[in-house]
Amino acid sequence: MACTNCSTGSKDGGAPKGCQNKGTCGTDSCNKLTVFDWLSNMSLPSGQEPFDCVEVRFKNGRKEFHRNTEKLSLIIGDVVATEASPGHDIGIVTLTGELVKIQMKKKGVSHTSPEITKVYRKASQKDIDIWSDARAKEEPMKVTAREIAIRLQLQMKISDIEFQGDGSKATFYYTAEDRVDFRQLIKEYAQTFKTRIEMKQVGFRQEAARLGGIGSCGRELCCSTWLTDFRSVNTSAARYQQLSLNPQKLAGQCGKLKCCLNYELDTYMDALKDFPDFDTKIETERGVAYCQKQDIFKGLMWFAYADNIANWHVIHIDQVKEIVAENKQRRRISSLEDFALEIIAEPKQDFNNAMGQESLTRFDQPKKKKSRNNNKRRKPNSNEPKK
Template sequence: MGCNSCSTGKDGQPKGCKNNGTCGTDSCNKLTVFDWLSNMNLPNGEEPFDWVEVRYKNGRKHYYKNTENLTLNIGDVVATQAQYGHDVGTVTLTGELVRVQMKRKKVPFNGDEVLKIYRKASQKDIDIWVSAREKEEKMKVKARQFAIDLNLKMKISDIEYQGDASKATFYYTAEERVDFRELIKIFAREFKTRIEMKQVGFRQEAARLGGIGSCGRELCCSTWLTDFRSVSTSAARYQQLSLNPQKLAGQCGKLKCCLNYELDTYLEAINEFPKTDIKLETQKGLAVCQKTDIFKGIMWYAYEGEWANWFKITKDQAKEIIAQNKKNKKVASLEEFSADVVEEEHTKTNFENVVGQDSLTRFDSKKPKKRRNNKRRKSRNKRRKPQNKKNNEK
């Protein structure tokens, strides 16, 4: 099914990008895996892998066995096996890469839980599927109102119809356990379909709904991130970020997943620095670490009782002082070490005009010069001349 900006054609394919582009309105290519094995041929005697990956609404994916030996390509709309009836989804991956993905996600190849692909979706299947998807937004508004009327502390974030419109799954988030038995009765009576309630976490909710992050790009969890690792405030401390919850929290209300991306690099760099809880012993007094600059390899120390005066030394100098302290030797003061640290002068880059010596403001409209009135000037001169003659006669 296409997104809101390109709509859906008769065969179920998007009209606008035709499943070749990426848009941010309804995730045509949400959580897409690049098939880097597509241009490689199988060895002689090897049969192609008979499993395919099928995506449903908002990045929900499952793996199905192609028992009917259908010729399936990426983008085909298929009818798949469900617990009751059938579901309709889009093929997102075929071939040997499906085997790799199933091993990575620990999906069993054999067993009673193996799901199958029935057929390629017919026009009737697609019509029912599209009409069911069009009802979801109106249902979500009513469902939220019903939950508010029952004073339930829950938020219904999304609704997903099954492909044959026989079941509707309500995704919700809640801080505590919610008794929604009465709510299910109201839903079944109002919407006249099978109801399934599914609780998701706040990160999973953000991944399903999508959005734009503070970096200006689409959310990582809704585009490529598949596993959610725990993020702690220590990740921000190691990277020397200000502990501002408004800047560190994402749209899910939790700490941003991107805080873990460069954490390993910071931890490796911090290992080269002496521990910040070690005090430097000098003849002038004990010095305590106040700040470190991982990129420049510089540390700032201040004497106890003189917290306003910071002295900048390199990490190698700090290690040298600590080594001398272990030998029961004290350096004279931090001033002699901080004097040796030379600040890097930022050289200004002189850009040359490769086109010519033309000014950047050459096309700007110049202010017209004020023209003096010649008539007024002549009249003033005539008045001054007779006065000069009288002064000469005197």
Template sequence: MGCSSCSTGKDGQPKGCKNNGTCGTDGCNKLTVFDWLSNMSLPGGVEPFNCVEIRFKNGRKDFFKNSEKLTLSIGDVVAVEASPGHDVGIVTLTGELVRVQMKKKKVAIDSPEVLKIYRKATQRDIDIWQEARNKEDKMKVRAREIAIRLNLHMKISDIEFQGDGSKATFYYTAEERVDFRQLIKEFAVEFSTRIEMRQIGFRQEAARLGGIGSCGRELCCSTWLTDFRSVNTSAARYQQLSLNPQKLAGQCGKLKCCLNYELDTYLDALKDFPKTEIKLFTKKGTAVCQKTDIFQGFLWYAYEGDWMNWHKLTPEQANKIIKANTARESVNSLEEYEVLIEKEDTSKSDFNNVVGQDSLTRFDSPKSTNKKRRKNKRRKQNPSKNE
């Protein structure tokens, strides 16, 4: 659902919320869902599923019962049951896909966690909700100042007001257990509202706040990724990535979730490769694996003592030598199995001129002509010196 801040302003200029990495008004590209069953009608006599998925600030989503049988569609603003009072959220999914999501997240339909929808939000509900949301940034700054003054080792990352403005939830991260009893007292006096403290992990913090990753796109955890699987350094080793924490860590300080995306493909490709720690025994000497290229399907071995000369083998050839060593059969040398490397002709270029026949500097004025013009002007101005 698009929000009003993305529309055009005066003279057709784009407004924009100026919030780099995520939508500042909480309406664009935040865990959006494509309802691929929307163009299909239900069979005769089947009632539509009475539960709806609703999103609140950032990526917080919950399931609610549509007990009043309201006609809801994706993007509607509704008032839902909360404790205490009511909350305001945006409908993100309706119909049979909600049943699938509830089954996936193991949420029972008759669970007490599934609250009910009161009504479609009125203009008064939306005004109170927006007024409470506008207080959050100033409250966050003041809350951090109070936490620093009390010398608490915690970081208040986000504040979320309830739709009716009766309660504020403070999300914080901390490496150790924090005694925030005095902090809650000062918050209640300072902000004059009901306070709830909720600790989240560093990955959840990055998902709530959003941002731009090193790939140039919005963070996966804040746009579409909902399940956080553990990421190990072995995933980087299987993909032959350098173990540089500055490159492998995301904005949350943990290993990037995208290291798991292609891991299964690498593991399938490595099934045919022998283990790199296995040595090859030949009459010429013992060979040790130096390099593995998963994409081309080659391995490079070098004899012990002759580390400069590498021999290129395929996984099938390396496994054949390992099988011969296991059967205690003699292998003369790696040269018998080595793959011949065709020398590339560097004189021929494989690239194409995408610009065409024109040069990239065709619009630049040649410097030599300017120098000649200047010299001619000087000669005309001072003819006596030239003589």
């Protein structure tokens, strides 16, 4: 996850090439779920002290609020040591100032709560080295942890492991359909990894948000970049938007329905208020016609007779309302053809390429045909004189 100004490799001091912000730029690209600090260039009124809480990010977008009791001069990007139980943890400051108060209010955290832990100090080089060594152990441990869970035949999946900054505790994040008895599993982990073990169950959407990835749209997952609240999504959202109920296309990387199905649902619901019901039927002298399709953007509905379901007739919704009003007065229209619209097909643009550039092999050199008689022994000519 890097912005377009950054490139691969790094300069001296660990700063990426381009922005030189050490992965803490304000473009919302280097970090997960970052908040743009639009108050960073504004000074506080005279006599007002800065807010004493800061937002600290840990692995994979996990964020917590900590109190700056030591009055440290902290800016976005500083690596700090925070209070943990037991020991201390290492994180990166992602937000300071008055915007932290807004984020705490948004997440329902009171800034006067005694449960808010404090920031010990800015991390020293020794703290960062211990933190880096602990992070390097996580991937090999995850492979071993999954093997142990499979050997114990537990219906669970170890999705991620996060070490505390001082290396004294490891948190195992797992997903499971049902309740899992992992008492024996914790004993196996403690004997194998020689550290304190903590198990945390997360949902499938939270797992995808922690791990990240690329969606079918070609962009990074919404849940790992900016989406924080996971609202329930059901198949009715796809029906209202007239999407095909294909589970492979509607499901995201978490295996659940995509969260983006809710993005435009309110717009579709407002547009459908002016539409007659999809179950609307029209009574004509030729027979009863049923609705087959709706076009919300153009305000059109397609109807077909019950005895000729393959032949559709397109009618504007205003005329459909008039026909329904006539049917309520027990009057039938003559036929659908009298109200049907003519759909003019858009002309297809054929691009003729006279240069033949559509061929993928236009730059390939033609292969020379090999003679079949090269390897055969040349037969002597009967007309040649014998020696």
